[in-house]
Amino acid sequence: MHRFIVVGGGAGGLELATRLGDRYGSKKNGGARALVTLVDRYPTHIWKPLLHEVAAGSMDPFTQELEYAAQARWHGFEFQQGELAGLDRKVKRITLAPVRDDDGAELLPQRELEYDTLVIAIGSTTHFFGVQGAPEHSIALDTVQQAERFRKRLIAACMRAEHQVHERVESGDGMSPEKEPRIQVAIVGGGATGVELSAELRNTAQVLSAYGLHKLDPRHDVGIVLIEAGPRILPALTERVSSATAELLTKLGVKLMVGETVAEVSPGVVRTASGKTVRADLTVWAAGIKAPPVLTKLDGLTVNRLGQLQVRRTLQTENDDDIFALGDCAGCPWPGNERNVPPRAQAAHQQASFLLKSLVNRMEGRPLPEFTYRDFGSLVSLGHFSAVGNLMGGLIGGSMLIEGLFARFMYMSLYRLHIAALHGYPRMMLDTFAHWLRRTTLPRVKLH
Structure with missing residues (x-):
């Protein structure tokens, strides 16, 4: 055979x-x-x-x-x-x-x-571009193991920060004037992975607070900084999509640093080529692939x-x-x-x-055809908050910016089409229903 x-x-x-x-x-x-x-x-x-x-x-x-x-x-x-x-x-x-x-x-x-x-x-695989300290002191998101490692470190950081706040309150140390986040996550790379993670983390901070894993203010005490070397985030997509996404992230309290090339990653610190220093309790590297x-x-x-x-x-x-x-x-x-x-x-x-x-x-001994790629556009998820992207193709006669609930639905459909390719449409529909049932009985964020 x-x-x-x-x-x-x-x-x-x-x-x-x-x-x-x-x-x-x-x-x-x-x-x-x-x-x-x-x-x-x-x-x-x-x-x-x-x-x-x-x-x-x-x-x-x-x-x-x-x-x-x-x-x-x-x-x-x-x-x-x-x-x-x-x-x-x-x-x-x-x-x-x-x-x-x-x-x-x-x-x-x-x-x-x-x-x-x-x-x-x-x-x-992840491309670190030879940046000093990046492989050792940042976490990539190539595998489930790496993603799980980051999640556990985030929960641990929240719990430690909560304990430190509690100790300072008991000791009478002044707390009110401090404006710096008690935890700060630096995400290097403003492509789709970096943008999607920054939005999801804002939701995670809120849920962890709601379930009592910390009593920090999820918006002001948990800082998220997105660092992009180019002049705008989502450089592979259109400027309209990039601008719409930047506006949504800013509303979520994500700090954007564009035009900043990371020169070094050290424990607790990210340094840029322009001389800026970014405090980082956790650093995620999403700057490129190779x-x-x-x-x-x-x-x-x-x-x-x-x-x-x-x-x-x-x-x-x-x-x-x-x-x-x-x-x-x-x-x-x-x-x-x-x-x-x-x-x-x-x-x-x-x-x-x-x-x-x-x-x-x-x-069957027939000649091989030639592959032609069809670009149907790109979608970027901003968690349960929203989604944004552009649709392309002959059906709409060009490119169309979409965002909000419709974009979120289209984004979720991409994964469902993958499940259908592996199992067929009947099983995909059953899997979708089972997933919905699980979501109704489980916390919105994995807590352990």
Whole structure:
């Protein structure tokens, strides 16, 4: 049987493996006609655009995570846990690094898997741009573990600040003149992740206060500073969307620092290139992404200046017709534009759907089509407060700014469409109803 290997269980990779398994690996369709294998370094999947909600505590990751092994069982493919470590194109074989537990003990040894068609969809990682102290003293939001680490540190910081306030009141120390926030969170990067996290944190501060985890003023005692190197936040979106978002964040009490490049991150302090110093009890780094370093070591595959695998419009790598790439790790041409297809979830979704058709053609000996990216616009969530974005396409005849309840509904629909791609629409509707029921019986923020 033809052997498909999809490396990377993100939005695009998991959708592709699921649909390939349904078509070729499922016994429901007259028996397995191909071996489909999904590889990922983690055992569970979560939609990456939701990680800012995990960090703010407004979403419990354990209710939204999907077990790769269970998805494989339901949809006719196999799952292998491990991180891509090497590639031998001559014999068509990939190498997976050993899997270790939290204590460093080996769970699975180094393994080799053979393929006929390989799809690389390993996404991206945080780019610290060589800033001194950034990797050591700030928290990125690449994984659930990092998001959970930030959430726990935020709750701990609130509880410590509350205790310090209580001690100062009892000792008779003057409290009233102080205008500085008792806790300050610095978010480096004014892109979608930084903006969405800043809004969610304002909601988190209010909920933690309502549940008695602290008695601080959630607006004045919990400060949020958003630092952006460019002249405006959301530089990848239109100026209208950026301005509308900046106005909404200012109303929420988020301090915006634009045109400030971070030069150093130290414990409790962020310093900018212009000489400004920002106090930071917690620092989140959301300033940019880069392709995983392993891509530069894959048996001579061409990478671009961003470290992405350079692919043709068929999504085949430039060096090897049997290797495809999609999502953030792929440098895919965008005809009519100076830049490549942007690293967005909608791009990965479109490429996964396109590759399913391409691989069917490949199995049946037909020529491969060329991928054309369709930009449907961008949406940015501001928590339960609002959402803002722009819609694009022939239906509306250009670009249209949207915000408020309608934008919030559209943003939530993106995740539901991802669930539908993995499970089908009936199960997606049941999952939506179950999620609503859970929300009616649980706190709006994870408290422990």
